[in-house]
Amino acid sequence: MAEFEPQLTKRFGVKDGHKLKGFLETGGYASLKNLFAKKPPEVIEEVKASGLKGRGGAGFPAGMKWSFVPQNTGKPIYLAVNADEGEPGTFTDRYMMFHDPHLLLEGIICACYAINSHTAYIYVRGEFFEQIERLNAAIEEAKKANYLGKNIQGSGFDLEIYVHRGAGAYICGEETGLLESLEGKPGKPRIKPPFPAVVGLFGCPTIINNVKTLCSVPWIIANGAAAYMAIGTKESTGTHVFGLSGHVNQTGFWEMPFGLPMMDFINNYGKGVKGGKLKAVIPGGSSCPVLTAEECQDLTLSYESMRDHKTMFGTGCAIIMNEHVDMVKVLKNLTHFYSHESCGQCTPCREGTAWEDRIMKKILDGEATTKELELMLEIADNMEGKTICVLSAALAMPVRSFLKKFRGDFEKYCKAASVAVPEAVS
């Protein structure tokens, strides 16, 4: 792999890297000079040209998203930072905020300048209290040094950043659920249209970006889109912090450009699969369709390769499972998680996730037949794409991929169809 300069994690392990002094010494806030030299539309163009994709999971081009903000509504424009990292198997944003809070602030300044916003909210997952402390401390420092507040570094640009602590719901990581929560309401995703770029926080145009998306922006502003394009693959530009968990000898996260083969990642960085042969990989957080060991052979860590394998890049944090893993129990874990985290608003998700979970319990109890497996697939079809947000799809995708790719595991639990229990009628 080619040499590259770490953009996101270069202050990890640097003494006092999380403080303003350490940050400035390692090139922090250097992008602001370039930033304020450009006009906001030029910043958006630069980020568009860089090919930076949103790191939250959907991979929507960041510059494109910014360009959707209407500038003529007369209303304030907000930036909401999604730091509600809650996707099972994902654990990198928390370190970003812990080790380098100023980088996030720098990214926020860039984004707010581009979209002409003067207020930003960082919505941090409630459990991340250390990160919240560090973010608040960083904001205080930045304000004192005039990196935030009025007329930042003489540029005439004003910006205030507020940290909001979430109260612990997966669904608040969905962008409109996050906005509802930020407004003090239960975190229930909003019906779209209108989209948040037009009607968002407090009814005003709002952009919601993931932590790592924003942390990637300062480097682009400082070094230019072309330099960013040169890193990674054609469709997946730049670097990302990739995580590994589960059955590998070395779990953790590493920053590197996109495009590394998955098997190299597991073998070289994860030091190989622990406790047996590789069985399955969930590539980017629990809602991505699972991949078998064979499928991983030619998989690379990039948006396009994941898409070609009919899964998603997601958050870039893979869960590795060895041959002794019971996929039925894994799926039960997921159905339990999603039925517990469904906000309960839309009928198909509210009822469907819980139904899937109850069927999974029945399967684990050895009470089901293969008929239930077909039913699970049908329920998955009836949930996905039929709700306000994508939580139902986030369960439907694993259900389908687990049942399709590891059907043998499930059939072991099923009774023969001939002794099928008669249908209950209560």
Place this chain on the structure above:
Amino acid sequence: MAKITINGKALEVADGTNVLDAAISNGIPLEHFCYHTYLPVAGNCRTCMVEIEGPKGPMLTIGCNTKVAEGMVIHTETPKAKQAQKSALEMLLLDHPLDCPVCDKAGECKLQNQYMEYGLYDFRRDVPRYFKGGKAEDIGEHIMLDQERCVLCTRCIRFVDEVPKTSELGIVNRGHESKISIFPGVRLDNPYSGNVTDVCPVGALTLKEFRFKQRVWFLKKTESVCHGCARGCNITVEHNKGRVYRYMPRENAELNKTWICDEGRFSFDHYQENRQTEVRLGHSTSNLNEGIAQLSHILEGLSKDEVAGIASPFAALEDLYVMKKFFEKRFNPKNLAAPFWGKKGEEDNILKLADKTPNGQGLTLLGIDPDGTDLLARIEKGDIKVVLMMHNNPFGQDEARANQVYDKVKALIVLTVHKSKVAEKGSMVFPVRSFTEKNGTFVNATSRLQRVRQAIEPESGDVIEASLWFAKLAKALKVEGFDYSDTPSVFNAMAKEVELLKGLTFHSIPSTGKVLDLKPVAAEPFQGVKAQPNVSGKAKVEKV
């Protein structure tokens, strides 16, 4: 206007109409639960799924949150749309109790109806049922909550948030454990609470006043107008075997939308109790013909200034008209007035008005003096021999004064719906019909002429409309021009004479009324309540 196509049918609908509205108002059925014409869109039930053709092929989406656009091509019956509709319904019914036989909503339950229409007929939940708990929870003065029947459509929440703006209801917990709840220490006791049971598509919210009283399929429905105050909200009187069981709000986009206040809703009982059912002459009961004969005998000998009439803002236009005509033709019309004793009641800027009489504007329309101070003074002085009193008691609780005044007259003739103190004083008492027992017209505070239709027939044939009673009396006195067969014919005759009613007939009055060119005496309803987002142009939506 936008040209759209639904299921191959070309339609033209008003801009801003949503797809669901466009479909159902043009006779294309589309299932829905959470959508309500007069509430904001929530889009959570996911039953109104349609396919809309787009650049990337047909896309499945909900109809209620999609506004029509020029050239939009919509399909409601493609396999994908049907599957989405059916599966959403299956999910709604997943843990729903099958207690329809004991559920008050049975017969008018959206879930029940739509299961018959679109349902999946094989039940597939062979895992244990999730029991949401809570049967018959008392959550307000009028409201009971059956938690397990709730489908979480949030219509009730949106209602209390948007109309009375009291926000007593919310959803607690999440996922399939979500349930409707009142906030701790708060009860659902706002003056419009009854409406939550109307918007509830299932039997989760029911009225204490209606629970277990009557199966809805036995109820006959008659269009009427609430008599609780001068607003005249449109209602349906629902009755069976001569008894009224409830009033339901009836849609009138320009007046009460689909809401009524609790005060009006629960006034139905009051009209049925303590009724005057027989003719009483002196101390003995008699019948109508005998009564009219005796009365005409008394009146025959009197001069035109010796008889006075007390009308009432509770009477229908027809009653007032015939009474006035009777005085004009036979006695002195100056001796007719309608002083009302009633105190002002509660009012708000939603629907309720302080004036609790239904036809005060009717008096103005017909030029009947609503004050009557002068007339009462003349009665008190002893100038009047006989007083004909219809639906009224001008002294209210002031019994001493009433006695003093009535002692001065030779005969007090009372036409009344209910037994009352003043009826006891009457030397002759004639029962007349209440508004659920007659056809008639009323003019509300915003000058809307509205019609009530007869719902039930009184037990005794002696109980007739006050208008026909006066016609009968006039005939007995050989006064001409009182050949009325029924109240519609009275109205038609009146419409020919009264300028503002010209050109109308009883049957041509629209069911939502007609605004007359008469100065309104109250502000339009729903002051300060957000304009309703879902009603637009042509769209006509089924009742709640």
